[in-house]
Amino acid sequence: MASTHGQIRPEKDTFLGGENPFESMMARFDIAAQKLKLEPGLYSVLRHPEKQIIVACPLLRDNGQVEVYTGYRVLYNTGRGPAKGGIRYDMGVTLDEVKALAAWMTWKCAVVNLPFGGAKGGILCDPSTMSMPELERLTRRYTSGIIETLGPDSDVPAPDVNTNERMMAWIMDTYSMHKRHTVTAVVTGKPVEMGGSLGRREATGRGCMIVTREALKRLNIRPDGTRVVVQGFGNVGSISAKLMADLGMKIVAVSDKDGGIYDPAGLDLADVMSHVKEHKFLKTYTKADKVSNAELLTLDTDVLVPAALENVITEENAGRIKAKIICEGANGPTTAGADHILQEKGILVIPDILANAGGVTVSYFEWVQDRGGYFWDEETVNQRLERIMVESFAEVASMAARHSVSMRIAAYMVAIDRVAKVHRLRGMYA
Numbered sequence: 381m382a383s384t385h386g387q388i389r390p391e392k393d394t395f396l397g398g399e400n401p402f403e404s405m406m407a408r409f410d411i412a413a414q415k416l417k418l419e420p421g422l423y424s425v426l427r428h429p430e431k432q433i434i435v436a437c438p439l440l441r442d443n444g445q446v447e448v449y450t451g452y453r454v455l456y457n458t459g460r461g462p463a464k465g466g467i468r469y470d471m472g473v474t475l476d477e478v479k480a481l482a483a484w485m486t487w488k489c490a491v492v493n494l495p496f497g498g499a500k501g502g503i504l505c506d507p508s509t510m511s512m513p514e515l516e517r518l519t520r521r522y523t524s525g526i527i528e529t530l531g532p533d534s535d536v537p538a539p540d541v542n543t544n545e546r547m548m549a550w551i552m553d554t555y556s557m558h559k560r561h562t563v564t565a566v567v568t569g570k571p572v573e574m575g576g577s578l579g580r581r582e583a584t585g586r587g588c589m590i591v592t593r594e595a596l597k598r599l600n601i602r603p604d605g606t607r608v609v610v611q612g613f614g615n616v617g618s619i620s621a622k623l624m625a626d627l628g629m630k631i632v633a634v635s636d637k638d639g640g641i642y643d644p645a646g647l648d649l650a651d652v653m654s655h656v657k658e659h660k661f662l663k664t665y666t667k668a669d670k671v672s673n674a675e676l677l678t679l680d681t682d683v684l685v686p687a688a689l690e691n692v693i694t695e696e697n698a699g700r701i702k703a704k705i706i707c708e709g710a711n712g713p714t715t716a717g718a719d720h721i722l723q724e725k726g727i728l729v730i731p732d733i734l735a736n737a738g739g740v741t742v743s744y745f746e747w748v749q750d751r752g753g754y755f756w757d758e759e760t761v762n763q764r765l766e767r768i769m770v771e772s773f774a775e776v777a778s779m780a781a782r783h784s785v786s787m788r789i790a791a792y793m794v795a796i797d798r799v800a801k802v803h804r805l806r807g808m809y810a
């Protein structure tokens with residue numbers, strides 16, 4: 381671990397950090413901070429979460445028993461604006477994980493220049509064992525537990541693992557009941573009927589498509605016929621695949637949690653999508669070869685989009701990856717140890733904090749629309765997203781060129797520099 385008492389850890393010739401997402405991220409943070417020559421005081425400030433809240437959430441189960449669940453909300457940094465970040469319901473939720481994800485949101489918002497800080501929250505629970513009324517009661521109780529931090533000017537949650545627009549509606553309602561008036565801008569990812577934004581559902585996949593298209597331009601590759609492999613066929617993966625196919629790219633393999641399907645001549649994506657709509661999973665699709673999730677990552681392709689889980693590209697398989705471009709739709713799909721292998725191979729990695737920032741960007745648009753009380757059509761949302769993603773890609777690429785670093789380190793440098801500048805201008809209240 382680096383010292384948190386003001387010393388920047390000396391740069392090592394290999395990347396530090398293991399499979400722990402917080403360590404992986406901080407390994408990159410340290411390299412970027414070193415390159416930026418971040419002053420020790422500010423370095424320490426940016427390595428500490430601003431606020432960590434732990435709340436007990438009693439839940440009256442349908443059977444009349446009361447159980448108590450633990451909820452967390454971490455505001456990592458609010459220098460640039462209200463904290464922004466999702467809430468997850470999962471048995472893996474810990475304070476450390478929430479802290480890491482909150483830091484991640486800080487850099488993600490900054491790399492696309494949104495006027496937000498970063499936050500994350502979660503409840504340690506298994507939502508699959510709960511009825512809808514139980515989930516509603518738990519959501520409302522958690523919301524009231526963290527109500528002091530919430531607000532359009534202070535902390536704005538969004539959906540994350542196992543939470544969705546329905547829960548965002550309950551959070552908005554609970555907050556509004558306490559405030560005695562309707563406050564739509566307190567959460568994003570809401571249903572469109574109550575202040576959600578058009579285009580939000582597709583935004584992350586659309587952002588992935590835009591940055592991949594920009595990366596292809598840099599490599600002088602035309603999208604027509606360019607081969608794409610996508611791991612994960614959920615919101616991010618399926619929409620990335622669809623929008624890349626719309627550009628003329630050839631989707632050769634896609635997968636879900638049970639494995640993938642592969643056709644080197646290109647899958648009929650419309651057919652695959654209608655199969656998934658009807659049967660939910662890919663495993664019953666018979667018009668293509670089967671491929672495992674591990675094999676899929678090393679298939680012969682031009683573009684690889686990991687859009688499922690963290691830590692799938694590791695030191696073990698990085699050397700066998702054939703793609704020229706990796707677009708990180710998922711959060712943290714590449715371990716810090718794999719980074720330098722990919723860099724040595726000359727693979728252009730579009731890092732998660734840039735590649736999947738389309739979602740939070742349209743969340744920002746939702747917040748802006750709620751506050752203005754004026755809603756945009758989908759074309760306007762998509763045009764504005766396009767502009768932000770294209771500009772952010774160019775800024776990160778130019779930082780990478782200026783400092784001869786990978787796109788990942790460059791993205792952290794752009795983000796940390798922006799957060800640091802605001803702290804310097806505001807002055808240190810120390």
Ligand code: NAD
Pocket residue numbers: 584611612613614615616617635636637638639673687688689690709710711736737739740
């Ligand atoms: P999702 O639940 O809609 O889809 C996940 C997909 O991954 C599913 O197809 C699932 O079957 C598949 N999957 C699960 N386990 C797998 C495994 N072991 N191997 C291969 N595939 C597996 O989730 P999503 O919203 O598409 O999110 C995917 C990733 O993108 C996550 O890392 C998430 O944090 C990240 N992300 C999502 C958004 C967003 O707006 N949805 C924004 C930023 C980042």
